[in-house]
Amino acid sequence: MPHTLNAPVRPLLVALLSALLLSACATPGTPGGAAATAAAAAPTVAAPARAADEALRARTQAELPAYLETLKTLVGMESGSRDLEGLGKLADHVATRLRTAGMQVEIRPAKAPDFHPQLKGAVLGSMVYATRTGNGSKKVLLIAHMDTVYAKGMGAKQPFRIDGDRAYGLGIADDKQGVALILHLVDLLARSGFNDYAQLGVLINGDEEIGSPGSGAFITQLGSEYDAVLSFEGGGSAEASGSDMVRLATSSIAIAEMKVTGRASHAGAAPHLGRNALYELSHQMLKSRNFGDPAKGLQINWTVANAGGSRNVIPAEASAIADVRSLTNQDLDLMEAALRKSIEDKLIPDTKIELSFYRSRPAFVANAASLAIARHAVQVAGEVGLPLSIRDRATGGGTDAAFAGLRPRGGVLESFGLRGFGAHSNDNEYIPVSNIVPRLYLATRVVMDLGRGAVKW
């Protein structure tokens, strides 16, 4: 997931937390009561002790060497978002693994929309979509992405290696640990003969790091079909001060593009006959630069511009791109409306302005079902002594949980993966080895409980 700024707490979610806490307190003795208390005490929560599923605990412990072997294999296959060859090989590998675990697998092609401001219809890394039907009550989907932000060839500088409690490798934290967790979780359930779910689904995409332009719509569709979606992005910082978490919020990102058409004319002999597109574009950028609201985490920054070609010609064309961030989809709508209104007021009357506002990624706004799953996760983590916090404010960039949560049938939860460090940087990227067994246990137990309908909302 891309990194962005910290953002203020969302009042709506606080209200939601409080409401659920009150309702849980009104019925003492219900299983949700203790977890709700823990969730409301976020950010750092120690869940009440509860007996662990010892058989599952032993199985997840026994899985560790194989999990590390999987990580080594995945890290060894370079898969930058635009490396279609590398992504293709990795997709084939993931598909084979999922078929071996008894799933029906399809590889679905992905393509950016033609109107994407930068990718304009480009072919992207394919998605791997796998399903398995069970005899339980709920449909559970697990998502992660196999693409990385790194250019081909960089992998040689950060190969897989283990040093003490750290497993290093390029893309290991973001998000190959998540792909590996899903592969082992699915395989573990198959080997245990667990099929107490209506359907188990897996979606691994190859375009997350560029905004999921080719997979976002499909993820939204799946979110409307599955009762629960767990996204396996990193589950916390691996630094000494870091702790395990799940997320109930991520930011939205949009790309605004403005194109101004004026009229060319000789800049020396007849400037008055020209209509300077660069002046008009500048006027619009200067007006709109203040349309954000820092208190709401809404911001617009013009970052790329082009105009003119010859020193002695009044420029007839000018264009610019802005990066827009927001914590809610409504604020993004307000930003677009403000820009559309603003371009009606021109500096140079005879110019024409076209505005495109591409929603690259929606905000992930959790509902009551998401919160119920998060509370359940806190309780399960407590079984193996894992303190798990619930983050209800966006602190990172956008993730695919947002697409899954646009028209959700049930609940969506982000950051179900391992803690990690060094994503998107030149630092050595790593995950803590000691985090693997507890997070594999947590994820597997939550999937089992969701599948058999034991998590209520």
Ligand SMILES: [Zn+2]
């Ligand atoms: Zn990621």
